[in-house]
Amino acid sequence: MEKMNIEWIIEKLLFISAISSSFIVFFIIIFMLHEGIPALAIGWDFFFGMDWSPSNNQFGIFPIVVSTFVVGIGALLTAAFVGIPAAVYLAEFSPRWVHSIVKPCVEMLVGIPSIVLGFFGLMVLIPLIRDSLGGWGECILAGWIILAIMTLPHVISISEDSIHAVPKAFKEASVALGATELQTIRKVILPNSRSGILASLILGMGNAIGETMAVLMVIGNPNIPWIPSSILEPVSVLTSVIVIGINYAVWGSMHQHALFAIGIVLFAIVAILNAITTAVIRKGVSR
Amino acid sequence: MKIRENVVKIGLCSTALMAVAALFIVVAYVFFNGAGIINLNFLLESPYRFEYGGIFPQIIGSLCLVGICLFFAVPLGVASAIYLVEYAPDNIVTASVRFFVGCLAGIPSIVIGLFGLVFLVYRLGLGISMLSGGLTLGFMILPWTVRASEEAIKTVPHSYMEASLALGASKWQSIYGVILKSAYPGIITGILLGMGKAMGETAVVLLTAGSGLESFLPQSILDPVASLPVYIYMLATQGHTEASYSRAFGASLVLITMFLIISLFAMFLRNRYITRNSGF
Known part of the structure; x- marks a missing residue:
């Protein structure tokens, strides 16, 4: 009987741990909403207002949202441009010894702390862009490159896995029909691993949009953001506005509420991207 | 062709x-x-303004923050994982726990940092402190610990559990004595990866733990604390001199080295784990 009691208590304790782990999410949502609602309540002028100028009580985040997507999508395309061919090479052509060197290096890339990558960008990339292309140096292009380096490992790993997941028989059938290796990859392998590759890209974009420090250090963060017209212009993104603003915002002011509301918008965007990723993977599996 | x-x-x-x-x-x-x-003085002295001194408080601060973070996230994460794998009935509660833990993994770290700021720093009154920073980092890595522990526990063959139960051990005795003993290298690998993530995290610490330039060692867990990533951020964005940039590079190198040691250790454990399990 004694023993049964201990078993019962342990089971309940474990249950409570599991429940409290998931309650953290509730807490986060409730507190974020509580702090953000006064700014969200501004409505149209908050979401679609063109002016972000806290000192003049103007809290329009539209240019920031647009910049965030420009930076996120561009970073993703850059990562895809390098990552997908790299994944094809690693999955289909690379000799074993090359694979055993390249793969750990790619995994190590995840480990470089974002602050170090951002600092590298600030010291190397920005002078390089300033000297060769002109402008301030701190710009969208620099954000693309730094974020691409950060998302590359995810894109390569997941794409490689989904290329491996294509049944060998498909490839053999195609080669047996007389197709060359490259034709097989283009017409058989890539179409069949499409959903995995797509999922890796959307997930990568979620990571890129939620990333803070690395991007903050290279994109310039003008005080009054505008919708960029060239990739050499400095921009502010959602995450960088929060970090820079939180030091100046008086606690309880509309500025502070607006920063939390930006956090909610960010959370929502990333949640939607994650949901799309899950849906894409599920569709790929059912197919 | x-x-x-x-x-x-x-x-x-x-x-x-x-x-x-x-x-x-x-x-x-x-x-x-x-x-x-990098020399001994740089590693063992306190910083003075942007250009002088060393990074001792920053190294210690980073280690303390990661310590608190693990102290919070590891027991909770491992316990949750044990419940989810071994006890959880197949019902809506379990499904929602899984769903919300998945959600937590998807929340950008800056949002978790904002939550730490409003909840721990202001609402609970912990202030900008080591405790606030460590706990917020704990929220951040919790889902990774849960997921890694779940995976590790799942790889233990069913027959182990059955053999232990057949020998008369109770369920918890079997889990504690058999399952966890076999799964621990996997769990530790997961924890080490989470540790690396927490160590390099800047935004969360910047919002909840301190300005990074503190030149003193924290006396209690309610003191603000310096950390390497925030120190690098401050030097890089506000230093504007060669001397401060080179200190930021030195601090970056220390941070990368600490991370590298953790990852190598994780890799070593993973390999040992694989060879041991395939040995059966």
């Missing part, structure tokens, strides 16, 4: 090399700019 194939192959290969090159360029650049400044 053959030539074209080769050209394409070389093209594909060069993209893979670009990814490797990115790693080497970043690491080499940080190494060559940071190695010069």
Whole structure:
């Protein structure tokens, strides 16, 4: 009987741990909403207002949202441009010894702390862009490159896995029909691993949009953001506005509420991207 | 035709090399700019303004923050994982726990930092402190600990559990004595990876733990605490002198080295784990 009691208590304790782990999410949502609602309540002028100028009580985040997507999508395309061919090479052509060197290096890339990558960008990339292309140096292009380096490992790993997941028989059938290796990859392998590759890209974009420090250090963060017209212009993104603003915002002011509301918008965007990723993977599996 | 194939192959290969090159360029650049400044004084002295002194409080601060973070996230994460794998009935509660833990993994770290700021720093009155920073980092890595522990526990063969139950052990005795004993290298690997993530995290610590330039060691867990990432951020964005940049490189190198040691250890454990399990 004694023993049964201990078993019962342990089971309940474990249950409570599991429940409290998931309650953290509730807490986060409730507190974020509580702090953000006064700014969200501004409505149209908050979401679609063109002016972000806290000192003049103007809290329009539209240019920031647009910049965030420009930076996120561009970073993703850059990562895809390098990552997908790299994944094809690693999955289909690379000799074993090359694979055993390249793969750990790619995994190590995840480990470089974002602050170090951002600092590298600030010291190397920005002078390089300033000297060769002109402008301030701190710009969208620099954000693309730094974020691409950060998302590359995810894109390569997941794409490689989904290329491996294509049944060998498909490839053999195609080669047996007389197709060359490259034709097989283009017409058989890539179409069949499409959903995995797509999922890796959307997930990568979620990571890129939620990333803070690395991007903050290279994109310039003008005080009054505008919708960029060239990739050499400095921009502010959602995450960088929060970090820079939180030091100046008086606690309880509309500025502070607006920063939390930006956090909610960010959370929502990333949640939607994650949901799309899950849906894409599920569709790929059912197919 | 053959030539074209080769050209394409070389093209594909060069993209893979670009990814490797990115790693080497970043690491080499940080190494060559940071190695010069690192000596015993740099590691063991306190910083003074942007240009003088060392980074001792920053190193200790980072370690303390990670310690608190693990102290919170590991027991909770491992317990949750045990419940989810071994006890959880197949019902809506379990499904929602899984769903919400998944959600937590998807929340950008800056949002978790904001939550730590409003909930721990202001609402609970812990202030900008080591405790607030450590706990907020704990929220951040909790889902990774849960997931890694779940995976590790799932890989233990069913027959172990059955054998233990057949020998008369109770369920908890079997889990504690058999399952956890077999799964611990996997769990530790997961924890180490989470530890690396927490150590490099800047935004969360910047919002909840301190300004990074503190030149003193924290006396209690309610003191603000310096940390390496925030120190690098401050020097890089507000230093504006050669001396402060080179200290930032030195601190970056220390941070990367600490991370590298953790990852190598994790890799070592993973390999040992694989060879041991395939030995049966």
